[in-house]
Amino acid sequence: MILQGKKILKQYRHNGGVINALDQVSFTVQKGDFVTVTGPSGSGKSTLLLALFGLIRLTSGNIIFDGKRIDNISDRKLTDIRKKSVGYILQSFALIPYLTTIQNVMIPLALEKILHKEQVKRASEILDYIGLSDRMDHLPRELSAGQQQRVAIARSIIHRPQIIMADEPTGNLDPTLSLEILEFLKKINQENKITIMMVTHSPVAAGYGTMKLHLNEGKIIGS
C-alpha cells in the first residue's frame, strides 16, 4: 500500500451554502497501480488529486502516504514530499513559458539542488527516452501540444518520484496524441514501477487503469 484515503471530506463555502467537493472518500492504492479517476464534471476529481499532497487542505479525513499520515503535517513537510516523491502532470501542461525544454525538465532537480552536470545528464536521458532530444532548446510555445505534454511528463519523472498525479493529461490532445501519451504513462508505470493516479474523462484513457475510482458529487460510487 502506497497511498490511502480515509473518509476524506472537503467542503467549500460558497454564497452562504456549503459544497461537499469530496464527501467521505476512502480508497487504497497499492504500489505500482495505475489508478484512473473518472466521473462527471464537478464531481471532485481535481479536488481529490490536488488534496492528496496538500495543494488543497482537507476539511476532515486522513491521508496515509508511504506508511505515514500526511494530512496533519506542516506545509513545509508536505512541500518536501511533493518535491521528492510526487510528480504532477496537468491538462494545461503547466510549463514555464520562458524556459527551454531541458530547463523546464530540470526544475525538479534544481529544487533539490542537484549539481548541474547531473541535471543535464538526467534531463538528456529522459528527453531521449520520450523522444525529444532534438527539441531541447525550444521554448514551450515553439512545441506542439503533444510535445509540450511530453516535456511535462519528462519533468514529472526526472526526480524519480514514487507517484505521478495526472489531471486529464490528454484533455487537450487529439486521439492519436492521447494514445501516445497514455502509452508513455503505461511504460513509465510498468518499467519504473511508478504508481500513477490519473483523472480522465476519456473512456479510452480510463481503460488503462489497473484500479478505477469513479466519483459522483464528491462520493466514490465504484472502484
Next chain:
Amino acid sequence: MTISKLVLIELWKRKSQLITGLLAVTLGIAVIVAIQSVSIVSEQNVARNLDNLGANILVLPQAASIDDYYTSDIDAPTLPMDYVERILTSTIAGVDNMSPKLTRRIKVGDQSVVLTGILPKSEIASKPLWQSSGLLGTELKTACASSTSANQSHGMEDKRLQRKAIDTLYSEDCFAGSQVAKRLKLSSNSQINIMGKEFKVVKILPETGTVDDDRIFANLRDVQKLLKIENQVSAIEIMGCCNAISEGLLGQLRNILPDTRVTTIGQIVSTQIETNQLMKKVTLVMLIIIFFVGGISIGNYIWANVNERKREIGILRMMGAERSTIYKMFLLKALILGIAGGILGFLLGTLAGVILGPFLAGIAVKPVYIYLVWSVLLSVAISLSGSLIPTYLAAKFDPHSNLQED
C-alpha cells in the same frame, strides 16, 4: 538549472519591462549623484579658495551674483574702468595691489572658453600715480607680511598670500589655462585666433582645478576692444592689507565706488558654503522622495510581475518549491534591479554632472567613484524595501487556485 538562473533568464527574457521598473530609482539616483558631484567640487573650491587666494577683496557691479568667487566675474555686468583710477587717486591706505578684469564666455572654433582680460602689473606700474602711491609690490608686501595672523583671521590658511598678479602681458599675447590648452591643443608659442584676432600663447598656466583652467588671459585693452566693451571691467580684484581690511577698508572703498559690491573673499566663500549647505538639504529631501517614489515604483513593478507569474508560482509550489524559494526568486530579482538601477543612476548622474556642471555651476566636475558604491547600496535598499510586500504576498499565494487558470 538553479533558481537563481531561472531568475536571470526571466529577467533577460522580459528585459523591456525592466526599464519601467527601474526608471524612478535610476533617475532619482542620477539626480542625487549629479547634485553631489557638482557640490563636492564646489566644496573643494571653497577649500582651495581659502588656500590659494589671488586677492582678498573683490569689487563687483551691484547686480553681479556672488555665489561663487571663481565664476562671479564671468558674463557679469560691468563697472567703469575709471574706478581703478578712483582707487588710485584716493587717499585710502592699505591697497596693496589691484587687478581689473573683464570676462566673457566666448567660442574659439567650436569650443567654449572663458576669455579674461587683465591689466598686467607692468601697465599699472607704469602709471605715475600707482608708483607714487607706492603700490608696486615689494615694499607694501613687506608691510603686510607682519600681519599673517590677521590674514588667517580672515579665513586664509596660507601664511604668505600668494599673488596671482601677472607682471607682464603684452598686447596680442595671451596665457591659456591648462584645460583650454588641452582642448584647443595649444602649447607655448602657438597661435590662436580669438574673435578674429591672432594671439600668441606665451604660457600655459599650471592646473588649478578651478574655472581658471578654462580661461584664456589676454591684455585687458585687447579684450575690451574685441568684446566692444571699452572702458568697462567686470571686476576689480584688490589685494588689501589685512589690517586695513579690519580697520574699515571695505567701507572706504564702498564710499568712493558707488553701485558696486565690495566684498571680501571670506564673504563670498561663506555664500558658497551656504549654497553647499542648501544643496545638502536638497539632496536629503531628494533622498527621502526617491526612497518612497522609487520604492513604490519598484514594488509596483514586482507586484505586476508577481501577478503575471501567479501560475508559474503555483506550478513551482506544486513541484515542491518552498515559500522561501518564492521569496528568494523575487527578492533576488529586486536585488538585481537595485544593483542595475544604482549603476545606471550613477552613470547618468555622473554624466549629467560632468556635462552640465561647467554650464550650470561654472566648474569642471569629475566622476566621484565612491558614489558608485553609495548609489548601488541606496538603490538596492530602495528596491528591496519596495519589493518586500509584493514578495511576501507572492509566497503566500495558495498554489492550487493559481494552477487552473490559463
